Amino acid sequence: MALMEMDLLIAVISLASLYSFVSPDAQGDALYALKVSLNASQLTDWNPNLVNPCTWPKVICDSNSKVTTLSLTNMGFSGTLSPRLGILTTLQSLSLQGNGINGKIPEEFGNLTNLTMLNLENNHLTGEIPNSLGNLKNLTYLIISQNNLTGSIPESLSNLSNLVSIQLASNDLSGQIPDELVQVSRYNFTGNHLNCGINSAHRCESDVVGKSHKSKTGVIAGVVGALIAILILGGFFLFCMWKSRHGGYGREVFVDVAGEVDQRIEFGQLKRFAWRELQLATDYFNEKNVLGQGGFGKVYKGMLGDNTKIAVKRLTDFESPGGDTAFQREVEMISVAVHKNLLRLIGFCTTPTERLLVYPFMQNLSVASRLRELKPGEPVLDWSTRKHVALGTARGLEYLHEHCNPKIIHRDVKAANVLLDEDFDAVVGDFGLAKLVDVRRTNVTTQVRGTMGHIAPEYLSTGKSSEKTDVFGYGIMLLELVTGQRAIDFSRLEEEDDVLLLDHVKKLQRETSLDSIIDRNLNGNYVIQEVEMMIQVALLCTQSSPEDRPAMSEVVRMLEGEGLAERWEEWQHTEVTQRHEYERLQRRFEWGDNSIHDQSAIELSGGR
Known part of the structure; x- marks a missing residue:
């Protein structure tokens, strides 16, 4: 009897293990729960029967199939945010701006400890900003402007030492702004009922885009710090500088172009592509898709799964000792250079042996x-x-x-x-x-x-x-x-x-x-x-x-x-x-060729 009970126990354990193996991935469960809570019928390819969400549109994973980026912007959602999203602890960038999302920001978002960018701008969110967001020690960009948030700004946000931009404008917030938050490089608290402190007109908003085309610096006696009128592109100049000091993904920012004040450029999120995705897009880097070849490698025409045309530059000369981190840092430095006359970088891909950059396809090719x-x-x-x-x-x-x-x-x-x-x-x-x-070269001069x-x-x-x-x-x-x-x-x-x-x-x-x-x-x-x-x-x-x-x-x-x-x-x-x-000098040289040379004069021109 004891033997039969032992056999039964082993069978139950085996069945449980089998069930655990075939059950949907926890990441997929969390993302599907978000789809349901958002009433996101548009996400037809988010299939709960596909256990790996890394194949779903708008989801980016790392090489270990861990979700790192979720970008669902301007898709017209009408539901709420699912607290189950809080289990995606590898998430680095969450962009849900420009939708009709209502309800509260879940406290569980405080579990996303790897998050560097949280953008919930231009929705219909209500309630208070969760205290738990103060746990996001890696957070660089916090953008929750244009919602219906109430209450005070949590003191816990003062703990976000990596923060370079906090945007809370156009809500219904009240109370005192924590002093640490007005030390952030870029902030905007306007359109609330907040106590901005001394010189409130200047304390509720840092200098942002759209300023004078000429640079000037004024030092005002009695006021701590200096007011800087930003060069040409205003706040985006600072944005370039911040990105040189901080890692993480970018966010959508609109900047003015010098000389064309009414034209704005969208700075999109830098995407990390999977190697397989670019293989499929370029038909396995088929030679018939080569657009050109230069000193840095070949450029291939490609098409993503959503029919977006791209150009993929496959680098043939890079310093592998720098590894993925050094390459990504330099890529992000390039990505912050946004101007209507510069080619925008969409994303990149790295493997142990490959480095690739992804750009939009230029219909009329090159000037050459x-x-x-x-x-x-x-x-x-x-x-x-x-x-x-x-x-x-x-x-x-x-x-x-x-x-x-x-x-x-x-x-x-x-x-x-x-x-x-x-x-x-x-x-x-x-x-x-x-x-x-x-990037890994240590000599003073770089390779020509x-x-x-x-x-x-x-x-x-x-x-x-x-x-x-x-x-x-x-x-x-x-x-x-x-x-x-x-x-x-x-x-x-x-x-x-x-x-x-x-x-x-x-x-x-x-x-x-x-x-x-x-x-x-x-x-x-x-x-x-x-x-x-x-x-x-x-x-x-x-x-x-x-x-x-x-x-x-x-x-x-x-x-x-x-x-x-x-x-x-x-x-x-x-x-x-x-x-x-x-x-x-030419005439003198020609004259010298046909004359008797003074030997002593020739010697003077030699080595000394």
Whole structure:
């Protein structure tokens, strides 16, 4: 009898183990509970019979199949938040903004201890902010603006030492703001009934986007700290700086573009893609999907499961000792550079042997392809579009150099790295990649990266790059726009010695024969004065001494018609002087070849 009871017990234990094995994954249970509580009928692919939620849309997992990111923005939900979400302790980013979610914020959200970003903005949430949110020690962004929250701000939020942005505007909160929260880099408590303390007009809101285009610093006696009028993009300048100090995912932020106050750009969440997902999107990196190949690797056209077209850059040169963390940190630094003339990074993927970056697909490919690889029936880039590309590219580089902290140097500016969106707006791609692949290098100078003919002389000789390195490459790109030619063309050896496009243009400029070099595809449809102005800017940008080259902000002004005449006159004077000196030395050298040399004079020129 005892033996039978033992057999029965073993059978029960085995059955229980089997049931535990086939039961739905706890993560999937929690997410499905959220779907039900939100009345989220839109999430048709969230199937409780599929135990691994990592295959569900809007859910991102790490390599261990642990949910790290959940993004359900602007989907029109009408339900409530499920407290069961609190079991997803590996969750790092939770974005539910822009829905119609009502009810309270569950206390269980305080269990999400790995959370770096919580965005519940623009919903209909009620009740108080849970004290338990003070347990989220890794939280960097807390955005709960535009809800119906009541009560006071919990003192426990003062414990969030990693917080760089807290947005609680437009609720019905009351009471005192904890002092620690107005020390956060970016905060907004406006639209409540809060006691902001001394100088309340300034204490309820930090400086945010949309400020003056000129920088100024004012120190006010008797008031602690300084008020800084933010450069061009206001608060986004600070946002770049914060991201350099803190890890974690970004959030959706709207920033103003300098010179176009009414246009806003959305800074989306950086997504970590699974290797399998990108394999499927690119048909296993099929060669027929290759869009191009450069110094950093191949770029593949792809399509995600939701039919979104993407471009996947598969890096072939990176320092593996840096590992996933170093790579991700540098990727996030690139991702915070958001401007209408910069290619937006959607996400990335890392494996022990692979590093991939994911970008939106640019319908009109690159400027280089439009200049030199036209397919039958494709329109030629007209002169008006080329001017538009020149100015847009300059604005993108100006942003990288002067409005990101730390500044980002491209190191490979050329027509092939300037892409064209559906409206033929210029979008600078591949910025920051040189730093990205060199992240583990410890030598003072980095590996020289770029394309011959576009590389500034000082970078080629010393390996040291600066923003003036990019200015040189930009000048060569302007010459590509005007001529349609490559920076180096060996076919010119048949007619002359000027293999370099820059030397060829300089020669024609001296001979006042620029008409002969303008792209024939334009069929004479251009304004010669505008062509001459663009060439003048190009030659100013490609001066041999980096100190003599203009900054990109000055280039923008010159392209807009301000200050070019003065700089050009100065350049001509310097160029003529240098050319005369060169010709004098050349004549002296030629004279010396046909004369009897003074031996003592020759020795003086030797080693000393």
